[in-house]
Amino acid sequence: MSPTAVVLGAGPGxxxxxxxxxxxxxxxxxxxxxxxxxxxxxxxxxxxxxVKARAFAVDLFDREQVKSTLDAVGPVxxxxxxxxxxxxDVLPPEISATTxxxxxxxxDSVYAGIDITQLVLPGVIERGGGLLFAGGLxxxxxxxxxxALALSSAAIRNYAVTLNxxxxxxxxxxxxxxxxxxxxxxxxxxxxxxxxxxxxxxADKTLDPDEIAETAWRMFVQRDRAEEIFxxx
Numbered sequence: 368m369s370p371t372a373v374v375l376g377a378g379p380g381x382x383x384x385x386x387x388x389x390x391x392x393x394x395x396x397x398x399x400x401x402x403x404x405x406x407x408x409x410x411x412x413x414x415x416x417x418v419k420a421r422a423f424a425v426d427l428f429d430r431e432q433v434k435s436t437l438d439a440v441g442p443v444x445x446x447x448x449x450x451x452x453x454x455x456d457v458l459p460p461e462i463s464a465t466t467x468x469x470x471x472x473x474x475d476s477v478y479a480g481i482d483i484t485q486l487v488l489p490g491v492i493e494r495g496g497g498l499l500f501a502g503g504l505x506x507x508x509x510x511x512x513x514x515a516l517a518l519s520s521a522a523i524r525n526y527a528v529t530l531n532x533x534x535x536x537x538x539x540x541x542x543x544x545x546x547x548x549x550x551x552x553x554x555x556x557x558x559x560x561x562x563x564x565x566x567x568x569x570a571d572k573t574l575d576p577d578e579i580a581e582t583a584w585r586m587f588v589q590r591d592r593a594e595e596i597f598x599x600x
Contacts, residue, residue: 369395369419370494373443375427375483376400376450380553381501381544383409384580385447390418392584397440398422399433400450427479434486442490445587448480449501449544459514473515477522484530488539497540497587500527504547504598524594531593540590544583547598548572572599 372389374382377398386396386409396418398409403424413420423436427450437443459469484498491498504510505517506524513520527543534541549556551573559566574597582595 369393370444370496371395371397371440371442372445372447373397373399373437373440373487375446375448377409377422378554379405379409380550380556381546381576381579382447382449383412383552384576385449385499385583386413386420387416387418387577388580388584389445390416390420394445396420397443399425399427399436401426427483428475430479430482433479433483437483437486442494443487444491444494444496445499446484446487446491446497447499447501447583448483449499450476450479458512459516462511462514462517465514465518469515470518473519474522477519477526480523481526492534492537492539495538497542498527498530498534499542499544499583499587500524501544501546502527504545504596504600506545507596508547508600528593535590540587542583542586542593542595544579545594545596545598546574546579547596547600548574550574550576550579552576574599 372394374386374396376382377400390396390413406422410420410422425432425436427433500523502523503520505513506520510517524543527541530541549559549569549572559570579597586595
């Protein structure tokens with residue numbers, strides 16, 4: 368039976384690169400994202416590369432829907448959690464104008480990640496698998512313009528590295544991919560390219576999702592570090 372890698376928040380950028388990278392190693396890939404209309408294209412792309420995959424349309428903030436989906440998926444060996452943190456249509460107030468309500472809203476993605484981790488963790492421990500999280504550079508470098516998102520990025524980063532410290536003795540890896548830049552092929556990259564007047568030269572600050580996925584695979588296999596920073600900022 369093939370090991371299973373679940374990609375949460377699967378999109379055309381890093382999510383699909385993670386899917387391809389683990390798929391090449393013989394993992395069956397499970398794509399989970401809210402926009403189910405894109406899944407047929409994603410699955411076709413993976414099938415053409417020889418990767419066995421399934422997909423589910425799920426709102427990651429709906430705990431019951433997530434639980435029932437993961438129950439249907441079955442045992443999980445590797446979990447990648449990387450939902451988009453930024454709605455490019457409504458950018459947050461910068462940090463000096465950030466309210467506690469805005470922080471609570473930004474933290475919803477952290478809470479969802481914790482809930483999902485708890486659901487899959489018993490199986491991941493049993494299999495000696497791993498947990499990978501994606502977050503922003505604002506978790507380690509002050510970026511006032513990101514407001515509440517800087518706080519949620521810091522929270523998911525700390526959760527990942529602290530999980531790694533807790534779970535290493537149980538044979539489980541946890542790590543975080545800290546992203547500083549726009550990920551190529553991603554939805555955010557498309558928005559930035561289409562609006563140069565609004566985002567200036569940000570479209571040129573691009574990271575290769577395949578290179579990030581390759582590093583993520585090495586982190587999982589080598590288990591010698593809990594974080595890798597990717598930045599062109």
